[in-house]
Amino acid sequence: MDALHLIAENKIKTAQSEGIFDNLEGKGKPIHLDDPQAAGSDSFMANHILKANRFLPVWLEDRRQLQQEIATFMELIRRGTILTDEKVEAIRQLNRRISGYNLRVPVDSLRLMPIQLPKE
Secondary structure: OOHHHHHHHHHHHHHHHOOOOOOOOOOOOOOOOOOHHHHOHHHHHHHHHHHHOOOOOHHHHHHHHHHHHHHHHHHHHHHOOOOOHHHHHHHHHHHHHHHHHHHHOOOHHHOOOOOOOOOO
8 A cells, every 4th residue: 555545544534433424415325336437438428418317218218119019919919809901010010110129229138029920
């Protein structure tokens, strides 16, 4: 340890023993540290601003909407509902949107499976 580090440690220990840190704001709550290295220095600030303002990446918003539409059609298929030509075309369009989403998603494990049309 160098001299400056020792001086700093001693001052911190003295402050602790005097109770200076006892009434700090957020005491007893977890500390949320953002690691600028995790996202890369170029995108850290942009990600931090978006996260602080509760914005989601576009692909994540798309995922939520796609999952809702998938669930709707899967429920129709599960019930054995006869699919009209319009519904079949809507499922095909949804499958194309799923394919586009799967190309944008950053991690393979987040890909969505297209809907398999029932055999007639």
